[in-house]
Amino acid sequence: MTGRPDPNPALIALVERLRALGYSFTTVTPATHARVNARPQAARARNLRDVFGWSRPFAEDLLPADLFAAMHAAGVLVRDGDAWRSAIRVSSLDGELFVHSAYPPSTTDVVFFGPDTTRFVAAVVDHLAHRAAPVRRAVDIGCGSGAAGIAIAKRAPDAEIALVDINDAALAAAATNSRLAGVHGTVPRRSDLLADVAGAFDLVVSNPPFMLDRAGRTYRDGGGTYGEGLSLAVVEAARTRLAPGGSLVLFTGSAIVDGADPFRRAATAACEAAGLGWTYRELDPDAYGEELDAPAYAEAERIALVVLTVTRGAPR
Incomplete structure (x- = not known):
């Protein structure tokens, strides 16, 4: 496209x-x-x-x-x-x-929408409600249906909001959904993470795939050891592109192994190395329990749904 x-x-x-x-x-x-x-x-x-x-x-x-x-x-x-x-x-x-x-979501170019979309949008809306600085430029990484970017556009109508994805079907759906919602600031465009969009952002949001999917479906397979690979890539991409006062809201899943959260450890270490502030919370301590039967999760005791919020301090 x-x-x-x-x-x-x-x-x-x-x-x-x-x-x-x-x-x-x-x-x-x-x-x-x-x-x-x-x-x-x-x-x-x-x-x-x-x-x-x-x-x-x-x-x-x-x-x-x-x-x-x-x-x-x-x-x-x-x-x-x-x-x-x-x-x-x-x-x-x-x-x-x-x-x-449509159901079942079995093809590689599925445009995903489900309960996690609802949780993700709620996290973004909550962040906007508590954010003091205006949002002039935002990006939804792996936008899918465009739901989160559209939610931002409804609350920041003067903002420019890039809806980026590598799935052309998702970009087409995001364009149609933007028109249905009557928002004007959203710009769907093809990009692998932030590789094909320039500049800094006041707000970066993302709900990337976070499972290990044996079928390798793009909308679902997060890569890495337990599905955390793409979520960590989002943190890496965003941490160099946040404007002063900018923030990242990342909704994802994390496999908990022997009581430890490997994704939290790696993501927050990357933030601290870049001098960025962060908060981390579990929205649901035990989701997708059926996935624990898969060999890839043999060492995991639960999969938690989490929100990582990263902030770059404003200039003094």
């Missing part, structure tokens, strides 16, 4: 029609999604939430004719035997509707 991706007008029209119909949906984890969809009564869609949230097959006559036509125009209809499926999901967050990938 070159240049700035354009929003998809047909997809915008489809989601606006859903909004007019009062649609809302809270996306769950893939594990919960699988359990709920395995119930006998969940074999076929019965309403809009089943179609656009639960990714269930549906009969054409389930939907209003204009909505089915809007799906066709947006290119999101997929045949499933004698039924249809939606190629996208639409989820609610922060008063907006967000387009992202």
